[in-house]
Amino acid sequence: MDLAHTRIAGTTVLSPAGRIDHATAEAFKAALAPHVARCAAGQDRLVLDFGAVEYISSAGLRVLMLAAKQAKVQGGILAVAALQPIVREIFEISRFTLVLNVFATLDEALAA
Amino acid sequence: MAWRSSSDGTPLSNAERSHWSERRWLRALRGARGRPLGVGLLVVLLLLLLAPEGWVSLLRPLRLAVFDAYQHQAPRARRSAPALIVAIDDASLRHLGQWPWPRTWLATLVDRVAEGRPAAIALDILMPEPDRLSPGRLPGLITGLAPDAVAGLQRLPSNDAVLAHAIRSHQVVVPMAGLDGEGLGAGGRRAPVRAFGADPLPFLRRFDAALRNLDEIDGAGGGHGLLSVDIERGVVRRVPLMAAVGPSLVPTLAIETLRVAAGVPAFAVRASARGVESVGVGDLVVPTEADGSVWIHYSPHDPSRFVSAADVLAGRVAPHLFERKLVLIGVTAVGLSDHQATPVADRMPGVEIHAQLLEDIFDGSLLSRPRWVGLVEGGLLAAGGLLLILAVPHLSARRSAGLLVALIVVLIALGSLLYLKVGILLDGAAPALSLSVLYTAMLVVTLAEGESQRRALRLEIARQREAAARLAGELEAARRIQLGSLPRAADVFANETRFDLYAFLDPAREVGGDLYDFFPLDADRLFFLIGDVSGKGLPGSLFMTMSKALCKGAALRQDGRVARVLGEAHTELSRDNAEGLFVTVLAGTLNVSTGELEYCNAGHETPYLLPRRERSLRRLDGGGPPLCAVDDFAYAATSLRLAPGDTLCLVTDGVTEAMSASGELYGRSRLASVLSRLGDAVSASHVGEAVRSDVESFAAGAERADDVAILVLRWIGPGATGR
Numbered sequence: 001m002d003l004a005h006t007r008i009a010g011t012t013v014l015s016p017a018g019r020i021d022h023a024t025a026e027a028f029k030a031a032l033a034p035h036v037a038r039c040a041a042g043q044d045r046l047v048l049d050f051g052a053v054e055y056i057s058s059a060g061l062r063v064l065m066l067a068a069k070q071a072k073v074q075g076g077i078l079a080v081a082a083l084q085p086i087v088r089e090i091f092e093i094s095r096f097t098l099v100l101n102v103f104a105t106l107d108e109a110l111a112a
Numbered sequence: 113m114a115w116r117s118s119s120d121g122t123p124l125s126n127a128e129r130s131h132w133s134e135r136r137w138l139r140a141l142r143g144a145r146g147r148p149l150g151v152g153l154l155v156v157l158l159l160l161l162l163a164p165e166g167w168v169s170l171l172r173p174l175r176l177a178v179f180d181a182y183q184h185q186a187p188r189a190r191r192s193a194p195a196l197i198v199a200i201d202d203a204s205l206r207h208l209g210q211w212p213w214p215r216t217w218l219a220t221l222v223d224r225v226a227e228g229r230p231a232a233i234a235l236d237i238l239m240p241e242p243d244r245l246s247p248g249r250l251p252g253l254i255t256g257l258a259p260d261a262v263a264g265l266q267r268l269p270s271n272d273a274v275l276a277h278a279i280r281s282h283q284v285v286v287p288m289a290g291l292d293g294e295g296l297g298a299g300g301r302r303a304p305v306r307a308f309g310a311d312p313l314p315f316l317r318r319f320d321a322a323l324r325n326l327d328e329i330d331g332a333g334g335g336h337g338l339l340s341v342d343i344e345r346g347v348v349r350r351v352p353l354m355a356a357v358g359p360s361l362v363p364t365l366a367i368e369t370l371r372v373a374a375g376v377p378a379f380a381v382r383a384s385a386r387g388v389e390s391v392g393v394g395d396l397v398v399p400t401e402a403d404g405s406v407w408i409h410y411s412p413h414d415p416s417r418f419v420s421a422a423d424v425l426a427g428r429v430a431p432h433l434f435e436r437k438l439v440l441i442g443v444t445a446v447g448l449s450d451h452q453a454t455p456v457a458d459r460m461p462g463v464e465i466h467a468q469l470l471e472d473i474f475d476g477s478l479l480s481r482p483r484w485v486g487l488v489e490g491g492l493l494a495a496g497g498l499l500l501i502l503a504v505p506h507l508s509a510r511r512s513a514g515l516l517v518a519l520i521v522v523l524i525a526l527g528s529l530l531y532l533k534v535g536i537l538l539d540g541a542a543p544a545l546s547l548s549v550l551y552t553a554m555l556v557v558t559l560a561e562g563e564s565q566r567r568a569l570r571l572e573i574a575r576q577r578e579a580a581a582r583l584a585g586e587l588e589a590a591r592r593i594q595l596g597s598l599p600r601a602a603d604v605f606a607n608e609t610r611f612d613l614y615a616f617l618d619p620a621r622e623v624g625g626d627l628y629d630f631f632p633l634d635a636d637r638l639f640f641l642i643g644d645v646s647g648k649g650l651p652g653s654l655f656m657t658m659s660k661a662l663c664k665g666a667a668l669r670q671d672g673r674v675a676r677v678l679g680e681a682h683t684e685l686s687r688d689n690a691e692g693l694f695v696t697v698l699a700g701t702l703n704v705s706t707g708e709l710e711y712c713n714a715g716h717e718t719p720y721l722l723p724r725r726e727r728s729l730r731r732l733d734g735g736g737p738p739l740c741a742v743d744d745f746a747y748a749a750t751s752l753r754l755a756p757g758d759t760l761c762l763v764t765d766g767v768t769e770a771m772s773a774s775g776e777l778y779g780r781s782r783l784a785s786v787l788s789r790l791g792d793a794v795s796a797s798h799v800g801e802a803v804r805s806d807v808e809s810f811a812a813g814a815e816r817a818d819d820v821a822i823l824v825l826r827w828i829g830p831g832a833t834g835r
Contacts, residue, residue: 022648022817054388055777058646058696058765059817065646065741066692086777090765094696094715095737 003031012044017052020060029063038069038101041075043088051082061096068100077101088096124182133584144455150501150554154494156418157546176345178541179407179479180455182531188411195467196437197418198225199444200237204422211448214245215271219278221441223322224424226282228434232373234285236339236442236450239272239278241327246270265630276332277408280390285369290319290340290357299578300324302336304378305354305361312383313361315354316404317342322362323514337368341465342405342450348452348460351469353391353398354381366469367393369438397472399480407479409472409535410456417467418444423456429571437731438470470783481537492523493543497550504554505561516551520544520772522727587622587650591660594623594653597660599630610704610831611638614800614824618766624819625652625695626764627660633672633701641667641699642823644716644764646738651691652819659685659695672701674712675749680737682714694740698762705830707754712747714739717768720784721752722759723791732760756829761787767803768819773813783808796824 001008004015014035020028039046048064056064064080071078079101083091095100124280160170173414198221205211218237225233244253247268251257257265279286288300300322301672317338324330338357342350354363363379365373371393380392387402400406421441423429443450452458472478496519503696523540530536601613625645633639641663645652659681667678677699685695698719700711711719713735721730734750736742754760763783770778788807793799800822807820 055769057769058644058694062692062694063644065694069692069743089780093717095713095735096715096741098737099741 002079003028003035005035005069006111007044007056009063010044011047011061012038013047013106013110015049015052019055019057020053020063021055021057021060023058023061025059025063028060029066032050032063032067036070036078039067039076039078043076045077045079045102048078048080049106049109050080050087053104054084054086056090059095061090061094061099064096065099069088079103079109079112081106121696127679142582147479147501147505149557150497150504153550153553154497154501155551155647157497158493159829161542162486171545173345174545175539176347176349178539179349179537180347182537183455183527184408185553186532188472188477189476190411190414190471191207191475193417195417195470196230196434196439196446197461197463197467198421198424198439198441199461199463199528200442201418201449202445202447203420204425205445205447207297207422211443211445213244215239215275218441219271219275221421222275222278222282222284223426223810224427224429224431225434225439226278227439227672228431229436229534230434230439231436232285232335232369233282233439234287234335234369235279235534236287236365236440236464236466238287238289238323238339239275239329240323241277242326243271246272247516249333272326272328276328279334280332283334283372284332285332285337285372286325286330287337287339287365288322288324288330288362289337290317290355290362291321291323300327300330300336301333301358302362302370306365306378306380307361308380308382308592309389310383310385311359312354312381312388312404312506313356313359314596315387315402316354316356316361320358322357325627335368335372336362337365338362339365339462339663343463345638346453346552346746347364347406348454348465350401350407352378352403352405353400354388356403362734363391364466364469364717366466367391367398369440369471370396370470370473373438382737392419396473401481402483406469406472407481407537408454408469409477409479410454410460410468411471412466413457413460417464428607440467442466454485468484477535479531479535479537480667485536485538489539489543490538492526493546494542496523496547500551500554505558509555509559512551512555516547519547523547531546550572557585562660584622589655590597590650591619591622594619596659597657598628598709601630604631607708610828611702612826612828613640614796614822616800616822617819618821619648619653619819620766620816621649623650623653624648625656626766626819626821627656627661628821628823628827629664630823631659631664631667632666636673636703636705638704638825639672639699640823640825641703642716642762642764642821643697644766644819644821647691647693647695648819651693654690655693655695657683660695663697667699671709673749674699674701675747676711678712678714680748680751683747686740686743689740692740694738696738698735700760700825702754703824707756707758707827707830709752709754709760710749711752712736712749714747715741717765718719718780719760720787722761722787724755724758724792729788729791754827757828759790759793759796759824761799761803762823762825763803763823766818767807767822769818770807770820771814771817772810775814778807782806793826796826799826800824815832 006013012035035046068078081103082105113688167479233598247265248270249264338355340346351364353367354361374394376394382389389395390399419429428573440463442460450462454460454461503515525541527752529540530538598617602617617626617628625647628642632642643659645655662684663681666677670676696716697714697717700708702708715738719732721732723729736745736747768778768780768783790799790802803822
C-alpha cells in the first residue's frame with residue numbers, strides 16, 4: 001500500500017487510500033511501521049488523513065490499535081482525521097474513538 | 113560376484129545399490145543440465161575432426177563427398193587451353209586397326225605433331241617391352257618367308273629404334289609408373305631437382321620403384337614424368353606434383369612437360385619442417401599440399417581438348433593447331449580402358465586428367481586445403497558446440513533445432529563461399545555432423561532432465577495434496593470442536609417458556625473468530641454474550657476460544673455483573689496477547705422473571721430492541737472500546753427493563769459488513785429496516801432466520817469475507833410456571 005506523506009508544521013500527515021481490510025492490512029501495517037517508529041516524545045506528531053479511506057475492517061482497526069499503543073509507549077501523538085461516513089460509523093460502533101484521537105477534519109487535527 | 117565393492121571386498125546390500133539414475137558419476141555428468149557431458153562429447157568430436165589423415169577416418173569419406181559435391185555443382189570454367197590431346201580413340205582404331213599399333217606409327221604421329229611446332233610433346237603411353245611388330249621379329253610371326261626376305265627384314269631398324277629416334281628428335285617427354293612393393297629400382301634418367309629449405313623426401317608420396325619404358329625409348333626421352341595419380345576411394349582428386357621413387361624425386365608428367373617446354377634444366381622444390389610448400393619450374397611456382405600433391409580443379413569433359421590420332425595421321429589436322437601447345441598423346445578408346453573416376457565425371461580418360469592439371473597450373477586455378485583450414489573447421493565446431501551446450505538447455509526444442517539448422521547453414525555457406533571465391537576446400541559437413549551429434553546428445557539429456565524434474569514435481573504435488581488433505585482433516589476436526597463448544601438453546605433450555613433464544617454462527621473459513629455464549633447464572637438469570645475477534649481463521653479461532661472461556665469464567669465469578677465481567681476478561685486476555693489481537697464483546701444478564709436487563713458493550717455492533725406496539729426499533733447505545741484495545745478502561749453497564757414479548761437482536765459485523773457481488777456493503781440501515789418489519793415476530797428463530805436469509809440473498813455470488821454470528825433473545829414473560 002502506498003502511503004503519501006507530507007509534513008506540515010511539525011506534523012507528519014499520512015494519506016492512506018482505498019479499503020483497509022484483511023487483504024491490505026499487512027501492507028498498511030508495513031507502510032505505517034517506519035512512521036510509527038518515529039512517532040515519539042519530542043518528534044513530529046503523526047496524523048492519518050483518512051479522507052480517501054473507503055472502508056476499514058477489524059484487521060485494519062487492529063493495525064491502528066497497535067500503532068496507537070506503540071506511539072503511547074514512545075510518548076508520541078497519533079491521530080486520525082477526516083473519516084468518511086462509513087469509516088466514521090465503524091469507528092463509533094467499535095468505540096475506536098476511544099482508542100485513537102479522532103478529528104473531523106485534517107485542519108482540526110493540525111490545529112489541535 | 114558382480115556387486116562387490118573394491119574397497120573392502122564385501123558384497124553391497126540392496127540398499128547400497130542405487131538406481132542407475134541416482135549414481136553419482138552419472139549425476140555429475142548430467143549435472144548443470146548435461147553440460148559436462150556436452151563438453152566431454154565436444155572434445156571427442158574435436159579430436160575426431162582434427163585427427164591427422166589416416167589416424168581415424170570416420171569423417172574423411174564425408175569430407176571427400178563434400179569436396180566432390182562442390183566440384184560437381186560448380187565445376188571450373190575453362191579459361192585457357194594450354195594442352196591439346198592427340199587421342200588414339202575409337203575412331204582411330206576403327207580406321208587403322210587394332211591396338212597396339214606398330215611403334216613406327218607412333219613415330220609418324222610424333223613427327224606430324226612436331227611439324228606444328230608445339231611447345232612440348234608428351235607420350236601418355238608406357239612401353240616397357242619391345243614391339244613385336246618390329247621387322248626383325250616378323251619372321252617369328254610369319255611362317256614361310258623366303259630366307260632373303262628374312263635377311264632383308266633383319267637389316268631394317270626396329271620399330272622401337274624408329275620411335276626412339278622421333279622421341280629424341282623432338283625432345284618428347286616419356287612416362288613411367290610408380291610401383292609399390294616391387295624392387296625394380298628407380299634407375300634411369302630424370303630431371304634434377306633442387307631442394308630449398310627442409311628435405312622434401314620424407315613428406316612426398318612414396319613409390320618403391322618405377323615401371324619405365326624400354327631402355328631404348330626411355331633413354332631417348334627429352335623428359336621423364338610419372339603417370340601415377342592418387343586414387344582415393346575410387347576417385348582421382350589429387351596428383352602428386354612431385355613424388356619419391358626410392359631415394360629419387362620424380363615429377364609428374366604434366367609438370368615435366370612444362371619444364372621441357374620452358375627449357376628449364378631443373379625443378380625447385382621448397383619445403384619446411386611441416387612439409388612441402390611448392391614446386392617450381394623457372395618462374396612458375398605451384399603451391400602444393402604438405403605431401404607435394406595438388407587438388408585438381410576439374411572442368412567437365414570437353415571434346416575440344418581432343419584431336420583424333422587417325423585425323424593427324426591422315427593429315428586432316430592443320431599443323432598450326434599444335435603451335436605452342438603442350439601436346440599429350442594418349443589412348444582414349446573405350447576398349448583400352450585408361451579411364452578414371454573424377455568428381456565431375458564417372459569416367460574420364462587418364463590423359464584428360466593430365467591436361468586438366470596443366471590448365472589448372474596455367475590458370476592458377478588449383479584447389480587447395482591449407483593447414484589453417486583444418487584449424488578453422490575445428491574452431492567453428494568448438495564455437496558452435498559451446499553455443500549449443502549453453503543454449504540448448506535454455507531453449508525450447510523447436511528453437512534449439514532452429515539454432516542447429518542456422519549453424520549448419522552457416523557452415524555450409526562458408527564452405528561453398530570459400531570454394532567458389534578462392535578455391536579453398538573447407539569442409540562444413542564434418543563440423544555440421546558433429547554439431548548434430550552434440551545437439552542430439554544435449555537434447556536427450558535436457559529432455560531426460562525435464563522428465564525427471566516433472567517426475568519430482570508430480571511427487572511434490574502429491575505430497576502437498578496429502579499435506580493439504582491432512583491439514584483439511586485437522587481443520588475439519590477443529591471446526592467440529594469450535595462449533596461443538598457453542599451452546600445450543602434447545603439443549604440448554606429445554607422446556608423453557610419464559611424466553612426464546614436463537615443463535616447462529618457460520619465461520620467464513622473452517623474455523624473463525626466470531627463467538628456467542630449463553631448459560632443460566634441461577635434459576636432466574638440468563639447470561640449471554642456475542643463477540644468478534646479481530647482476526648479470522650486459526651489465529652482468530654484460538655483467541656475466540658480463549659475469549660469465550662475467560663468470559664464464562666469471569667461471568668460466573670462476578671455473578672453476571674457485566675461491567676465487571678468484561679473488565680476481568682479484558683485484564684485476563686490482555687495478559688498474554690502477543691499477537692495484539694482484540695475482541696469486541698457485548699455481554700448481558702437478563703432476569704427472565706422480571707425482564708431486567710443489564711448489558712455492557714465492548715466495541716461491538718450496537719444491539720437492537722425490536723419494535724413493539726407504539727415503540728419503534730431501538731438501538732441500545734453506550735459502551736467502551738473492544739477488549740484488549742485500550743489499557744485499563746473502566747467499562748460501565750447499562751440497565752433496562754424489558755416488557756414481555758420484547759426481542760433483542762445481536763449480530764457481528766459479518767452481517768452489517770457483508771458484501772454483495774457488486775461490492776456494496778449490507779450496512780446497518782438495511783439491517784434496521786429488516787428488523788423494523790419483524791416487531792410482531794412470534795419467535796426468536798423467526799427473527800434470526802429472517803435476518804440470516806436477507807443477508808445471504810444480499811451476498812449471493814460474492815466471496816464470503818467474514819464470519820457471521822446472529823443471536824436473538826426474546827423475553828416471553830415471567831411465565832406461568834413461576835419458576
